[in-house]
Amino acid sequence: MSGRSAPPEKGLYIPDIPPDLLARVPAEQRGPGLGRDAVRLLVSGGGQEVSLRAFRELPDLLRAGDVLVVNTSATLAAAVGARLGGEDLVVHFSTRGDDGRWAVELRGPAGGGTTRPRAGGPAGAVVELPGGQALVLEEPLAAGADRLWWARPSRDDVPALLRAYGRPIRYAYTERDQPLSAYQTVFAVPAADGSGSAEMPSAGRPFTAELVARLVSRGVQFAPLTLHTGVASQEAHEPPYPERYEVPAATAWLVNAARVTGGRVIAVGTTAVRALESAVDDRGVVRPAGGWTDLVVTPERGVRVVDGLLTGLHEPQASHLLMLEAVAGRAAVRLGYAEAVARLCLWHEFGDVHLLLKDENRDGLNCFSNAR
Numbered sequence: 001m002s003g004r005s006a007p008p009e010k011g012l013y014i015p016d017i018p019p020d021l022l023a024r025v026p027a028e029q030r031g032p033g034l035g036r037d038a039v040r041l042l043v044s045g046g047g048q049e050v051s052l053r054a055f056r057e058l059p060d061l062l063r064a065g066d067v068l069v070v071n072t073s074a075t076l077a078a079a080v081g082a083r084l085g086g087e088d089l090v091v092h093f094s095t096r097g098d099d100g101r102w103a104v105e106l107r108g109p110a111g112g113g114t115t116r117p118r119a120g121g122p123a124g125a126v127v128e129l130p131g132g133q134a135l136v137l138e139e140p141l142a143a144g145a146d147r148l149w150w151a152r153p154s155r156d157d158v159p160a161l162l163r164a165y166g167r168p169i170r171y172a173y174t175e176r177d178q179p180l181s182a183y184q185t186v187f188a189v190p191a192a193d194g195s196g197s198a199e200m201p202s203a204g205r206p207f208t209a210e211l212v213a214r215l216v217s218r219g220v221q222f223a224p225l226t227l228h229t230g231v232a233s234q235e236a237h238e239p240p241y242p243e244r245y246e247v248p249a250a251t252a253w254l255v256n257a258a259r260v261t262g263g264r265v266i267a268v269g270t271t272a273v274r275a276l277e278s279a280v281d282d283r284g285v286v287r288p289a290g291g292w293t294d295l296v297v298t299p300e301r302g303v304r305v306v307d308g309l310l311t312g313l314h315e316p317q318a319s320h321l322l323m324l325e326a327v328a329g330r331a332a333v334r335l336g337y338a339e340a341v342a343r344l345c346l347w348h349e350f351g352d353v354h355l356l357l358k359d360e361n362r363d364g365l366n367c368f369s370n371a372r
Contacts, residue, residue: 016316021344023351024175026182027206037206039352042345044336045308045328046357052343055206055353064219065263067254068310069272071201072224074188076159077166077180078198078231079115082106082135083128090115091127091135092169093158094148094198094231095243101150102158103141103241105231114172120149127151130165141241148231148241159194169199169231173348183349186212187224187268195244197229202349203269203311221258223251227275227293239296239319240274246290247279255286255305266308266355270320273297273306273327280304297323299330308357313340313347328356 027038041055053061062068082089084106092105092115106127107115120140127135134154141148155161168183185204190196212222227245255265255276267273277297279289284304297303299322309327314320324333336354339345345352 017347018341021341021347022173023346023348024173026178026350035208037208037211039206040343040345042313042336042340042343042352042354044339044354044356045332045359047359048357050335050339052339052345056211058211058355059214059218059220061355062215062218062220062264062266065221065258065261066219067221067223067258067263067265068215068268069223069225069251069255069265069276069306070187070204070207070268071185071227071271071275072187072189073201073226073228073271074190074196075168075180075183075185075200076196076198077162077168079169080129080161080166082130084125089118089127091129092198092231093162093166095228095241096158096195097150100156101138101152102135103148103230104135104137104151105148110172113170113177114174115170116172117147120146129153129161131161133161145238147238157194163194171348174350187222189224189226195228197227197271198231199229200349201227201229201269201271203272203353205349206353207268221254221263223254224248225251225272225275227271229271242292242294243271243274244291245275245278245293247275247286247288249288251276252279252286252288259284259305264307264357265305266310267306268310270309270311270323273303273309273323276305277303297326299325302326303358306358308355310353310355312349313337313345313351313354315347324354324356327358329359332356332359 028034028036037055039055041053044050078093080091082091088109090107094103096102106118106120108118110116125137135151138150168180183200186207187204225247227243230241230243258265274295278293278295279286303326
């Protein structure tokens with residue numbers, strides 16, 4: 001199944017998140033001597049009871065031959081101050097199109113370095129950017145949607161603009177601005193053309209070089225791919241729009257080999273699931289692939305090669321929850337989220353992490369359907 005899909009009904013998995021469960025600063029800033037890996041790891045699915053561990057215990061939960069699929073996209077400083085007429089704005093640069101235009105989200109400043117939603121457009125409007133540059137708004141990214149617009153920059157070097165004037169995208173639940181380094185994962189590889197993700201592939205954030213070394217020493221393998229994430233709909237919870245991705249030949253080989261030898265394929269983040277599942281053929285074989293993907297993973301479509309997902313905790317109406325259900329089943333997601341609230345786990349990019357495992361006894365017929 002590809003294309004758009006409605007978000008889950010509010011309350012299907014959890015009610016509203018209590019405000020004190022929103023992670024407001026990175027883990028390493030919550031106390032002396034703490035590192036990125038000082039978060040908790042919720043484990044659900046796989047026919048097991050829900051458990052809560054330290055993220056540093058992840059090597060104890062994996063076995064030799066397992067493959068962790070990681071997203072190497074680097075995070076961009078994608079928020080830039082701007083003006084439209086007499087109005088102050090913040091432009092979130094989301095995705096570069098093949099024709100040189102950029103999908104952008106216009107936001108209003110909300111004070112304290114945060115922003116608020118604002119309708120896009122109008123068509124033909126000229127948004128003034130720093131350094132004498134500008135954007136011309138042309139049309140909404142999708143029919144019937146007004147949040148993201150295609151805009152044409154006056155100069156064809158937006159990455160340079162972001163390096164000079166940009167800052168990381170930040171939402172109101174965070175306490176203060178953070179340097180761009182706080183939004184980079186240990187797996188991030190800067191692209192030669194300056195492309196990257198508008199928002200951090202945050203499931204990889206708690207990994208440290210030391211933890212990676214421990215996992216490798218246990219025989220766990222890492223398979224890199226790239227998916228450049230666009231701007232999320234923090235308030236509207238829209239399904240993801242098309243995003244650019246690449247699954248290299250080496251990663252396809254590692255994943256296919258693991259499936260033959262009994263290793264589990266664990267995706268680090270929903271972005272890794274989307275990219276990897278976009279590269280699977282009708283026989284369940286991963287092929288080297290790249291370009292644009294509009295795949296939306298739902299319970300109806302299922303997953304074909306992913307045996308587990310390591311991800312953050314998502315908003316009650318986030319479309320990503322349907323992907324979690326596709327991996328581990330609705331019961332495992334509901335139980336996991338109920339435990340997350342009861343055990344005071346923290347949400348969002350600086351929060352705790354959730355490992356969902358496929359129940360090997362579940363009916364897997366949908367996983368190999370012909371639906372894309």
